[in-house]
């Protein structure tokens with residue numbers, strides 16, 4: 221029997237993954253059935269009735285996710301944004317206000333500003349490393365939710381979850397941490413004092429760039445009941461194959477994150493001081509302003525880093541297009557290395573807002589290829605900038 225005291229990988233591999241009692245299949249089958257036979261009206265076997273309300277494969281994933289975040293409840297959705305939407309609708313009412321870091325995922329900002337804005341939800345974005353500014357913004361807006369992401373995207377800013385949770389709780393706000401970049405292996409926001417963890421499981425948790433998904437993870441029973449009701453009644457659930465692929469990815473999360481982190485660290489160190497690179501943004505570098513905090517708050521520094529090219533936008537574009545092992549693509553967290561040009565790709569939706577990203581910035585999602593090949597690829601593309 222697997223219990224809470226088992227280590228991270230033991231739980232990742234076993235929680236919710238009990239073998240099939242009828243056949244002994246070590247990997248539980250994927251349950252595609254949309255509906256469940258009843259032994260007499262309302263007499264359900266195992267509580268399953270209809271696939272939107274409950275599905276054994278989705279339940280397996282939810283148990284696995286809750287265990288890894290040290291939470292009592294997890295809810296799996298069709299995408300990260302569907303998870304965010306369900307949580308916010310469960311929590312917010314017209315007239316409420318959201319306070320958000322000024323570097324959160326662009327789609328999160330767009331969701332609150334353009335979808336929730338129409339339902340009279342206010343939004344303020346601000347720099348979260350100024351704790352006094354956060355305290356006064358919470359007081360002046362009366363924010364119901366404080367939303368943060370650490371490390372952030374694409375500048376890898378590190379935010380003090382424990383300090384912000386204390387400040388937010390003193391003013392009655394709910395603290396939501398988007399833990400997509402760090403994953404529960406590297407960072408445990410609930411243990412640091414956050415109320416809710418959000419994931420785009422599309423990224424490191426799925427880990428293979430082959431399934432879109434999201435999750436809300438939390439321990440408060442009353443809020444969990446509301447989120448569960450939104451999952452069921454609004455219906456943006458993850459499908460069985462998506463849930464199964466995500467579960468399969470999560471089993472190798474720890475070994476993947478160790479390798480992602482080691483290779484990203486090697487690249488960041490090699491690039492710092494390169495004449496074509498004005499600045500490297502990686503929390504593992506002692507030069508990074510969030511380094512000490514990240515070292516306290518995280519197990520390791522993760523697989524994402526960003527570069528500011530000395531030659532500005534033209535150099536940034538040429539560098540991104542000159543890479544051969546890294547593919548130019550949106551998204552992150554897969555086994556393959558990806559390069560992204562935030563100002564025109566992932567962060568195009570926040571152009572013209574306070575969240576706008578410089579056009580000299582390139583973001584790398586460092587994959588699991590041989591690090592020598594990744595280093596050589598980055599060096600050859602920088603060398604061609606001339």
Ligand SMILES: *Cc1c(COP(=O)(O)O)cnc(C)c1O
Pocket residue numbers: 299300301302325327328369373398400401419420421422423432433434
């Ligand atoms: C991708 C991403 C999201 C949105 O998730 P989807 O699965 O694309 O809907 C939210 N937050 C972060 C940090 C992300 O990287």
